[in-house]
Structures are given as C-alpha cells and as structure tokens.
Amino acid sequence: MSLFVVKKSGPLNGEISLSGAKNAVLPELCAGLLTEEECVIKGVPPLNDVFVLIDILRKTGADVKYDEISQEARIKAAYTGGDVSNEHEAVKMRASFLIMGPLLARNGSARLPLPGGCPIGSRPVDLHLKGFESLGAKIKQEHGTAEAKGAKLKGGYIYLDFPSVGATENIIMAASITEGVTVIENAAVEPEIMDLINFLNKMGASVFCLGNGTIKITGVKRLHGTEHTVIPDRIEAGTFMAAAAVTSGDIIIKNAVYGHIKPAAAKLAECGMTVDELEEGLRVYSTGKRKAFNIKTMPFPGFPTDMQAIFMSIMTIAKGTSIVTETVFENRFLQAGELKRMGADIKTEGRVAVVEGVKKLTGSHVNAPDLRAGAALIISALAAEGQTEIGDIYHIERGYSRIDEKLRAIGADIKKIEEETEERDKKDRNDLGNTVSIPEKKETE
Numbered sequence: 001m002s003l004f005v006v007k008k009s010g011p012l013n014g015e016i017s018l019s020g021a022k023n024a025v026l027p028e029l030c031a032g033l034l035t036e037e038e039c040v041i042k043g044v045p046p047l048n049d050v051f052v053l054i055d056i057l058r059k060t061g062a063d064v065k066y067d068e069i070s071q072e073a074r075i076k077a078a079y080t081g082g083d084v085s086n087e088h089e090a091v092k093m094r095a096s097f098l099i100m101g102p103l104l105a106r107n108g109s110a111r112l113p114l115p116g117g118c119p120i121g122s123r124p125v126d127l128h129l130k131g132f133e134s135l136g137a138k139i140k141q142e143h144g145t146a147e148a149k150g151a152k153l154k155g156g157y158i159y160l161d162f163p164s165v166g167a168t169e170n171i172i173m174a175a176s177i178t179e180g181v182t183v184i185e186n187a188a189v190e191p192e193i194m195d196l197i198n199f200l201n202k203m204g205a206s207v208f209c210l211g212n213g214t215i216k217i218t219g220v221k222r223l224h225g226t227e228h229t230v231i232p233d234r235i236e237a238g239t240f241m242a243a244a245a246v247t248s249g250d251i252i253i254k255n256a257v258y259g260h261i262k263p264a265a266a267k268l269a270e271c272g273m274t275v276d277e278l279e280e281g282l283r284v285y286s287t288g289k290r291k292a293f294n295i296k297t298m299p300f301p302g303f304p305t306d307m308q309a310i311f312m313s314i315m316t317i318a319k320g321t322s323i324v325t326e327t328v329f330e331n332r333f334l335q336a337g338e339l340k341r342m343g344a345d346i347k348t349e350g351r352v353a354v355v356e357g358v359k360k361l362t363g364s365h366v367n368a369p370d371l372r373a374g375a376a377l378i379i380s381a382l383a384a385e386g387q388t389e390i391g392d393i394y395h396i397e398r399g400y401s402r403i404d405e406k407l408r409a410i411g412a413d414i415k416k417i418e419e420e421t422e423e424r425d426k427k428d429r430n431d432l433g434n435t436v437s438i439p440e441k442k443e444t445e
C-alpha cells in the first residue's frame with residue numbers, strides 16, 4: 001500500500017502552481033468525440049481519472065494521444081462506433097457517462113454501463129437521460145446499461161430539477177450538433193462548464209449562457225478541431241488555501257482565478273486569513289488565529305461541495321463551534337471518522353456536521369475514504385502533532401497530481417512511500433536469499 005507520511009509543518013511559505021482542472025478536462029476529453037478532426041487540449045494533468053477516461057475513449061474508436069511531460073492530449077475521433085457497453089471502468093468512474101451525449105449526437109445511439117453508486121451518495125443519471133429524451137431520444141435501461149437512441153434528434157426545452165454539473169455538460173454536448181435550439185433551465189454554471197462551453201465554441205458550436213442558470217444551444221451541422229488550454233483547478237486552489245490556513249502560512253497560489261474561488265476566500269476571511277488578488281494569482285496569508293465559521297454547500301456560485309471536507313479540516317482547529325451543511329450529496333462526511341481518529345471533535349447527523357475546535361490534533365494512521373476526504377486528511381496532518389500515515393492514497397491521486405511534491409516545495413513535511421518500491425525491495429531481498437516478512441518502507445523524494 002502506498003502511503004503519505006505527513007509531519008506537523010509550517011507555517012507554509014512560498015509559491016505553488018495549479019494543475020489544469022480535472023473537472024473541466026474530463027468533459028472536454030469527451031467533447032473531442034463530437035468531431036472527426038483533431039482537438040488538442042493543453043494543461044491535462046496526469047491523473048488516474050484522466051488515464052481511465054482516455055482508455056474508455058479509445059474503446060469507442062477514437063485515437064487519443066497523451067503526453068505526460070507536456071500535459072497535452074490529442075483526440076482524433078474519425079470513428080466512434082466501438083462498443084463500450086461492457087466497460088467495467090465506466091461503472092466505477094461516473095465522469096465516463098459524459099461520453100453518452102457526444103456518442104448519441106454523433107452516432108445516433110449510445111449504450112453505456114450505468115455508473116454505480118459511490119460512497120458519497122447514490123448519484124443517479126436520471127437528469128442526463130431526461131435531457132436526452134427532451135432532444136427526442138428513446139431511452140432504455142436494462143442489464144445495468146442505459147441506451148439512448150435517436151437518429152433524428154431535435155433541439156428541445158429542458159428544466160433540470162437540480163443544477164447537475166454532469167447532466168448540464170452531457171446535454172450541452174449532445175445539443176451542440178443537434179438540429180434546432182435547445183434551452184436548459186436551472187442549468188449548472190460551474191467554471192468548468194464555462195470552460196467546456198468555451199472549448200465547444202472554439203470547435204464551432206453556438207452555446208450561450210444567458211444568466212440565471214439558462215443556457216441556450218443552437219445546434220450546428222458539424223464541429224471542427226481546435227486547440228484549448230484548460231482552466232486552473234479551483235479545488236486544488238482551495239486545498240492549498242486550507243493548507244495555508246491550518247499552518248498559519250503565507251503562500252502565493254500562481255494562476256489561481258479569484259472569480260472561481262470567491263466563496264472559499266470569503267470563508268477564509270471569516271476564519272482570520274486574508275486572500276489578496278495579485279497579477280500572478282492569489283496571496284493567502286494568516287492575519288490572526290483561526291476562528292470558527294459555517295459552510296453550506298451549494299451549486300456554483302455557492303460554496304463547492306468538493307471543498308467541504310478540506311475546509312472542515314480548518315474548522316477542527318479553529319476556536320469555537322463551526323457548522324457544515326452539505327446540500328449537494330447525501331453522505332459526504334466520510335472524512336469525519338478519520339479526523340476524529342486524529343482527535344477532532346465532530347458530530348454528524350444527516351447532512352449536518354457540528355465541529356468543535358480542539359487545541360490540537362494528533363498524528364495517527366488514517367485511510368483516505370474518497371478523493372476530497374483524503375485531501376482533508378493531508379491538510380489536518382499538516383497541523384497534527386507528530387506523524388500521520390495516510391493509506392488508500394489512490395483516492396487522492398485520482399484528483400491531485402504530485403500533491404506531495406507541490407506541498408513539499410512550500411515547506412510541508414510530506415513524503416510518499418510507494419508500493420512498487422516496497423515490492424521491488426522485497427523481491428530484491430528475496431532474490432538475494434533473504435527472507436523478509438515485513439517489507440522495509442522506502443521513502444521516495
């Protein structure tokens with residue numbers, strides 16, 4: 001098992017850069033299926049989610065090249081007729097359902113495994129499917145798959161019961177090459193969706209955000225290839241902001257966009273941090289002791305659910321009582337149990353968590369329960385006395401590229417202990433005739 005080993009650190013100090021936004025890259029890779037011409041996407045971070053999606057895109061028949069060094073992906077989808085209805089990875093990775101809209105519009109039909117539930121909630125895809133129905137597609141769900149058929153789709157009117165990010169993206173993509181005008185009301189308007197819209201419009205689409213959650217798409221006959229650089233990852237920015245907060249640090253987050261992280265900046269101001277907008281990004285620094293604050297997660301421009309766990313880590317050591325209300329997912333306090341192992345005082349009931357700030361956290365062995373809950377454990381570990389060992393870090397690496405290296409560069413004491421290294425060392429020792437029952441952990445820096 002690979003681990004992050006983190007010791008109490010700080011105050012963090014220095015400059016840190018953001019990767020391209022995972023949640024923008026994933027739909028944009030899918031949008032590459034909408035044209036036969038080559039699309040080039042720059043700033044694609046080398047994340048496990050990206051690798052899994054690229055594999056699935058290749059199964060559709062698209063030619064996808066990815067260069068980890070230049071972080072550039074090239075998609076040329078001359079053919080998209082490959083069968084992906086049995087892709088097990090697609091069941092595990094919900095974002096892969098975003099190929100449904102492009103495949104339906106491009107091929108006249110699409111059949112995909114229904115994504116499974118996940119620890120944070122049941123996560124249905126009914127809104128995606130309702131959207132396709134409004135474009136005239138016939139939907140069939142059987143044997144764990146969803147099929148959408150519609151050789152002659154037509155623009156339609158869609159009201160989303162909830163501003164779902166994925167449903168909004170899937171419908172926009174399908175409608176972009178569907179004849180007629182499509183209007184989505186109560187659409188999600190996250191910055192990643194705006195970036196997808198920019199990308200599609202560069203491909204020749206006609207998508208406009210009319211304000212008040214209304215998006216209008218005028219279908220065009222075909223899209224063409226283009227080049228696009230993805231926006232910086234605002235959730236990664238929030239993670240580094242929280243790292244500065246728990247260590248009373250002073251950091252510059254290069255290329256962070258203030259407009260994308262306003263709710264997080266507002267909460268930091270409430271808890272005794274200052275966020276200054278600079279030409280090169282944001283300066284985040286401590287201007288006092290951490291004070292309790294409350295969070296209610298909401299669709300953008302509300303406080304993002306993806307930063308909820310990370311900001312709960314700040315609350316655990318802030319003076320006073322903080323309250324978190326999670327309105328987006330039904331079970332997104334998976335971090336609480338692990339934080340309690342580190343000495344945090346958290347009570348959860350349904351969608352509400354009450355966090356009583358404690359004087360100190362203590363290092364423990366904890367496991368990342370999911371991506372953002374895992375990131376929260378890193379943040380808390382930076383403030384915890386002694387050493388914290390974080391297991392199951394594959395969850396964290398689904399969404400963060402080189403988080404240990406980046407944090408180390410601003411003074412964090414964090415090391416990654418690699419599974420492969422352990423296994424190789426064990427094998428080497430066995431090859432030399434040594435019997436080793438417990439592999440010695442090797443640190444990689």
Ligand code: UD1
Nearest residue numbers: 023095123124125126127128162164165166167306328329
């Ligand atoms: C995206 C993000 C994820 C983020 C979430 C909310 C990507 C790849 N992932 O996920 O990091 O946490 O937005 O900001 O961009 N819902 C339905 N029916 C549907 C679709 C959604 O009931 O058809 C519900 C979900 O169960 C959930 C809520 O709507 O409770 C929000 O989900 P949604 O916005 O769709 O999230 P994702 O697109 O899956």
